[in-house]
Amino acid sequence: xxxxxxxxxxxxxxxxxxxxxxxxxxxxxxxxxxxxxxxxxxxxxxxxxxxxxxxxxxxxxxxxxxxxxxxxxxxxxxxxxxxxxxxxxxxxxxxxxxxxxxxxxxxxxxxxxxxxxxxxxxxxxxxxxxxxxxxxxxxxxxxxxxxxxxxxxxxxxxxxxxxxxxxxxxxxxxxxxxxxxxxxxxxxxxxxxxxxxxxxx
Numbered sequence: 001x002x003x004x005x006x007x008x009x010x011x012x013x014x015x016x017x018x019x020x021x022x023x024x025x026x027x028x029x030x031x032x033x034x035x036x037x038x039x040x041x042x043x044x045x046x047x048x049x050x051x052x053x054x055x056x057x058x059x060x061x062x063x064x065x066x067x068x069x070x071x072x073x074x075x076x077x078x079x080x081x082x083x084x085x086x087x088x089x090x091x092x093x094x095x096x097x098x099x100x101x102x103x104x105x106x107x108x109x110x111x112x113x114x115x116x117x118x119x120x121x122x123x124x125x126x127x128x129x130x131x132x133x134x135x136x137x138x139x140x141x142x143x144x145x146x147x148x149x150x151x152x153x154x155x156x157x158x159x160x161x162x163x164x165x166x167x168x169x170x171x172x173x174x175x176x177x178x179x180x181x182x183x184x185x186x187x188x189x190x191x192x193x194x195x196x197x198x199x200x201x
Contacts, residue, residue: 007036011043023051086117092124093194095187099132107143111150118154125197126151127190131162136170148181157182157197159190 017025148158
């Protein structure tokens with residue numbers, strides 16, 4: 001049987017471990033009923049309670065983390081939707097005003113949303129308004145071309161409006177093939193073409 005000094009040492013070791021957040025170290029119980037046994041039992045009960053609270057806190061922390069991740073995902077989806085404001089002018093005619101930086105990631109996201117809207121609404125015309133894009137990089141140019149070609153595969157006529165002089169000069173400098181695009185200075189000009197085609201039909 002361990003001496004009282006050894007038993008007290010084990011109690012102190014368990015308390016020291018608990019102070020570091022480790023509640024798995026239990027005090028061995030002596031096979032004798034004495035006041036020190038009550039201390040040993042009490043310490044073990046306390047450690048059991050602390051371990052339970054720790055597990056509950058960990059579960060709560062994990063739940064909060066998962067909730068935060070869900071909120072972040074929803075926020076990203078909302079931001080993506082707000083950054084891709086596709087407007088239905090009237091049945092079969094969509095307009096997509098592009099504003100700010102139009103990098104590859106945004107282009108892929110915008111293309112996916114646009115093609116889904118085209119398919120769902122059976123759109124025949126899409127007006128891409130570039131008035132809000134001051135400069136066009138190589139990636140931006142290629143992204144725009146991929147978007148218009150993808151739309152053409154669904155039978156959509158893409159009309160590009162609002163190319164600013166600086167952006168137009170950059171397109172020319174990039175030697176990008178835009179021969180398949182119908183470009184206009186203003187949205188109103190593109191709408192006149194759409195209305196004219198509708199009257200012919």
